[in-house]
Amino acid sequence: MASHDGIPDRPRRGSRALPWFTACVGLLALVVAAVLALIGHAEVAVAVGAVGVAVAGGGLRVTVNVRR
Structure with missing residues (x-):
């Protein structure tokens, strides 16, 4: 069984903005397309x-885990 090496289970505060940013970019792209x-x-x-559909639908996702 692998340990988590101190990686927190819950994301930090700053990462809460990412879903809002993704949704806004997707919506803006669809409006511009129309x-x-x-x-x-x-x-x-x-x-x-x-x-817009790829961004809003989650077609592009990048996850980075930094170990020290």
């Missing part, structure tokens, strides 16, 4: 929308 589609830039709207 505006681009309305003004006639369909190809760019698809690309921006894909990025």
Whole structure:
């Protein structure tokens, strides 16, 4: 059984902002995609929308564990 080497179970305060930031970036990308589609830039709207869906859906996640 591996030990946790002092890694806390609960994240620090600063990491609470990450889900809000991720949700805002995803929402902003989807709004920008809708505006681009309305003004006639369909190809760019698809690309921006894909990025928004990937970010909002959790398609991109990075976890770093630092051991001292």
